[in-house]
Amino acid sequence: MTAARTDVDAIVVGSGPNGLAAAVTMARAGLSVRVYEKESHIGGGASTRELTLPGFLHDVCSAVHPMALASEFFRRFGLPERIGLAIPDISYGHPLPGGNAGIAWHDLERTVAGLGADGPAWRNLFTPLVEHSREVAELTGDQLLRIPAHPATLIRFGLRVLEQGSPLWNLRFSREVAPAMLTGVFAHSIRSLPSLATAGAGLTLATFAHSVGWPVPLGGSGSIIGALADDLVAHGGEIVTDSYIRSLDELPPARVVLLDVTPRALLRMAGEELPPGYRQMLRSFRYGNAVAKVDYALSDPVPWQNPELRSAGTVHVGGTRAEIARAENQVARGKHADDPYVLVSQPTLFDPSRAPEGRHVLWAYTHVPQNSGVDQQEHVTRQIERFAPGFRDTILAASSRTALDLENHDPNYVGGDIASGEVTMKQLLMRPVLSTDPWRTPLPGVYLCSSSTPPGPGVHGLCGWRAALSALRHEYGMTDGPDLSPGSKG
CATH class of the missing domain: 3.90.660 (Polyamine Oxidase; Chain A, domain 2)
Incomplete structure (x- = not known):
């Protein structure tokens, strides 16, 4: 496991495209950021690895990215x-x-x-x-x-x-x-x-x-993850691998926690800390x-x-x-x-x-x-x-x-559902809850940033980015998101 500091502004759980998009956005806003990843490698479904023979590089989940240029x-x-x-x-x-x-x-x-x-x-x-x-x-x-x-x-x-x-x-x-x-x-x-x-x-x-x-993407989907991780590290962020977070109690203190996990995992991680009504909505979330x-x-x-x-x-x-x-x-x-x-x-x-x-x-x-x-x-x-x-x-x-x-x-693929939640008209409106700010949970400083939130599945980073913008607005009073462009210091 990578050595980690104890003082950090924002924690992100999960290093898929949405988790890293959230982490990059927070780091570009000048905050100290740490990402926890349960695997020894980052990227989740957007990683690229040898799966068959030496020298043959396969995309673990997604391979072609219609949203990469539209996002x-x-x-x-x-x-x-x-x-x-x-x-x-x-x-x-x-x-x-x-x-x-x-x-x-x-x-x-x-x-x-x-x-x-x-x-x-x-x-x-x-x-x-x-x-x-x-x-x-x-x-x-x-x-x-x-x-x-x-x-x-x-x-x-x-x-x-x-x-x-x-x-x-x-x-x-x-x-x-x-x-x-x-x-x-x-x-x-x-x-x-x-x-x-x-x-x-x-x-x-x-x-x-x-x-x-x-x-x-040349080099495979992992090149997208590499670009996000490089930017995060360049702006002071850190990534801790081989670290499976099963409960929010396992995390060190931080002002913001962004979770690239499903509603099912959020229920497990937060337990009775969540209000009963919100817990029921998370339980009602359907996987496809x-x-x-x-x-x-x-x-x-x-x-x-x-x-x-x-x-x-x-x-x-x-x-x-x-x-x-x-x-x-x-x-x-x-x-x-x-x-x-x-x-x-x-x-x-x-x-x-x-x-x-x-x-x-x-x-x-x-x-x-x-x-x-x-x-x-x-x-x-x-x-x-x-x-x-x-x-x-x-x-x-x-x-x-x-x-x-x-x-x-990848536990986000519940039952093999790579969309992290059934794509229905109801669940496009309630992903996972009916709200104008569905990324924000009732727990102070805790946000959901996975594909189980709007706009839903795809390698686009939008779920993580929008969750981070919500966190910056509510926790730090930042109404404008940071500059994310290459070469910018944020």
Whole structure:
């Protein structure tokens, strides 16, 4: 364990993106900050490690980061000035039976051109959102109880969510490719389809695909964590590893405590110190279904049947809109899908340093019921092989983790729920409580800063940043957040 001082202004528990965003913000405000991390390495789900063979660097959880360039926190932090970000020309691809595929180019008009008769409908759906993508990011990255700063964009976005989140979702399209592409993005939310929550999250991600892009961090997701940790240390902060905090009583005195943990963990850590009503709201917080993950070391790139997919940063595997909806709805009913939806990325297409020369890493998720202990490696391999014949022959090694394995790695993934809380309309309003300041707990100086708070899941740092701003305002009377830009002293 790293040696630690006894005098500190702010303590952060958890060194994931949100915990470190909170720590950086507090340190930039001139406070002494200490971060406690239960593992021997930092980053949580945003770390990068050898999981299969020596020299093959895999992202432990997240690999592609649609929010990295859209996040207000990372814009202020100047993330692109600190690390390398590869932005693929093809944000995501979607294979379909028979060798056809939908291609979502970073360029909206190029995407439209490839969709034939449904191209104009795609343009009409996305042009108003792409032209106001920063406003979309602010709307979806903010606390929903606040008065929206961009009402016109909210109306445009809301109408599209109502359409694509309802049984009307096929009305604007006449072919199968465009609906399948949208469904592949909507399915990121691990919910039944269609639904308003999945449509809202999916349209946001799809908008970023045509605006800022879906970047792949060079060196892996751990490079984002490294940039945050470097900035924290440069401003006097410290990180204590191998330190699992199970109770608030284990922490030294500090004016502010920011917890990058779930409501379930907060209940355990604070116990009877919390008021009964608040405890009941935390107990009512629901966790969603889960993922099972497979990482592959490959001898060659994935041999997708459609050659355009071989340049895609992300591939959504599962077939038609109806097939993906069927698979996701099976999971929503507590079953393992017969033909699962699989989210795939091959970072070495854009960052060869992640594997030995000529070799590749492949990252894959599939969705499973909460608390699943069923290994999904064969299901994932078979589904990729369906659209990439010969894929099995490229596999040198694989590392497979069940939903329960993922929770064992990171307790914030309750039952394998990587969103740290079910993404529903109710829980977007009550995350975890109905409040204009949901990061602040009833305990003096204690704040919640995990993905269980607004705006929810994703590697964007916004939960931690907003929790820190709340703490600075309430505990120190600072109404303006500190300068986070590179080179600034805060």
